[in-house]
Amino acid sequence: MERKIIVFTQLQRWFHMHSIHFFVFLTITGLPLLSPSFSGLAYVFGWPVSWLTDAGSAKEILASGMQVSRVVHRVMGILFTITAIPFALVMLTKIRSWQIWPERWGVRAILDGFRDLYICYVKFDKVNFGKYNMGQKQLAWFLMIATVIMMVTGFMLIFRSSFPDAIGALAKSAHAIFFILIMITMMFHIYLSTHPINRHGLKAMFKTGTMEERYVKEKHLLWYKKIEEPDKLVGKGR
Numbered sequence: 001m002e003r004k005i006i007v008f009t010q011l012q013r014w015f016h017m018h019s020i021h022f023f024v025f026l027t028i029t030g031l032p033l034l035s036p037s038f039s040g041l042a043y044v045f046g047w048p049v050s051w052l053t054d055a056g057s058a059k060e061i062l063a064s065g066m067q068v069s070r071v072v073h074r075v076m077g078i079l080f081t082i083t084a085i086p087f088a089l090v091m092l093t094k095i096r097s098w099q100i101w102p103e104r105w106g107v108r109a110i111l112d113g114f115r116d117l118y119i120c121y122v123k124f125d126k127v128n129f130g131k132y133n134m135g136q137k138q139l140a141w142f143l144m145i146a147t148v149i150m151m152v153t154g155f156m157l158i159f160r161s162s163f164p165d166a167i168g169a170l171a172k173s174a175h176a177i178f179f180i181l182i183m184i185t186m187m188f189h190i191y192l193s194t195h196p197i198n199r200h201g202l203k204a205m206f207k208t209g210t211m212e213e214r215y216v217k218e219k220h221l222l223w224y225k226k227i228e229e230p231d232k233l234v235g236k237g238r
Helices: 010-034 036-052 058-092 107-121 134-158 165-193 196-208 213-219
Strands: 004-006 210-212
Touching (some): 010 036, 058 134, 134 165, 196 210, 210 213
């Protein structure tokens, strides 16, 4: 019976999957607030409201849609924050064992990291990574920092009247900029995570939570060497 290695805990998988739901709602409600170019989404939200109100003109429907977008966006942001804080506190208790810390430090390590990414994703040759490659680690750190910034600036915008105008304007700009950066980053993340080369990781995240010990030893040797706790290994089918 081939042993399997726990890659993602049930909590990690739960948070990741529900983060997708929050991301979708925050995106479709945030885009109309970001730019008039996405006002079509506001019309979609405004039409159902117009059936219950006296809104009849396109301008009134748009105004209703913008208000719906703003309310739903804020509610989703608050719910995501309520979900993310307990998850972050649990993960912080294991901060020393995070696998997103660099395997090595220094300029040489960075250059080697880019080389390994090129070999893996362009030449499709074998590279011995840790649990995550350099690109995945950078993504994780960026998303953590960007998420905190989005939370802080989002709450500042909700209570904008409590801050000076200059601070409010700065919070609005930062919220918009990081929203765009997260959108771009997530496009790359979705493409690469669904790429056949990462199918084992995709399956572990959304189905099993585990990988075969043989595969981990072959593709993630640096991480495999770190695994010493017996509870990291589980029997097949468990």
